[in-house]
């Protein structure tokens with residue numbers, strides 16, 4: 001599970017950006033998976049904008065839900 | 081109207097769904113207390129017609145922020161199949177519970193498979209590697225110093241020889257070399273002494289420990305001897321006080 005690479009996709013032009021979760025189709029957003037959730041978090045521990053992370057809309061919504069759940073249980077911080 | 085509502089409630093009751101439940105327990109609970117707590121909780125679930133499909137105890141983890149003045153928490157994850165009417169009751173039950181700091185109850189799809197996500201395994205071996213390295217480095221320091229010194233000396237010798245060759249005769253070379261050799265021998269001896277000193281210190285510590293153990297044994301023996309003497313005196317009825 002840990003071998004999947006999540007790039008920020010910012011080097012590619014807008015048309016060639018691919019969602020990291022759509023490309024690895026076995027991957028799903030889970031609130032217990034702190035390691036991957038941390039990739040989509042800002043330096044101030046805010047949820048990254050979809051423009052910078054290159055995630056599709058569906059997965060961005062799932063991500064936001066997962067991060068909020070992880071915050072509620074104390075796996076991720078609310079602020080820095 | 082009342083009958084219709086009751087009928088609807090019965091229809092809802094028959095429906096079972098899968099839920100995932102995460103509990104964060106107080107960190108100051110002992111292991112036996114935690115196992116007891118979880119046993120009681122599973123009992124409570126089974127009494128209310130819940131089916132526990134999976135139970136996973138993560139153990140102690142540091143929280144990302146303080147919850148009820150606690151820095152740590154014991155994480156437990158359940159996968160349960162529960163009737164939909166029971167969920168609100170369970171939520172209330174967990175909210176009232178004092179030993180549960182936080183809980184999260186979410187519905188999951190039927191084809192959901194629980195998988196572990198290891199975050200700390202990568203960090204833990206690094207710490208393990210660091211600890212032995214320090215010990216080795218301390219031991220190797222003396223060896224490394226020797227290794228560092230030797231290559232520095234050799235070029236100097238060559239340079240001096242080359243410098244010396246032109247103005248002076250061949251006898252001076254040998255003298256210089258002999259002097260260097262003597263210096264080297266002195267250095268090596270000093271290193272050997274240091275190593276010996278370390279060994280002596282270790283031996284001394286060992287001897288001290290042995291002494292302490294012996295003293296303890298002696299004390300025990302003395303006490304046992306005193307006890308036996310006392311027993312003899314008491315049993316003999318010859319108390320001439």
Ligand SMILES: [Zn+2]
Nearest residue numbers: 019022056059
């Ligand atoms: Zn996607």
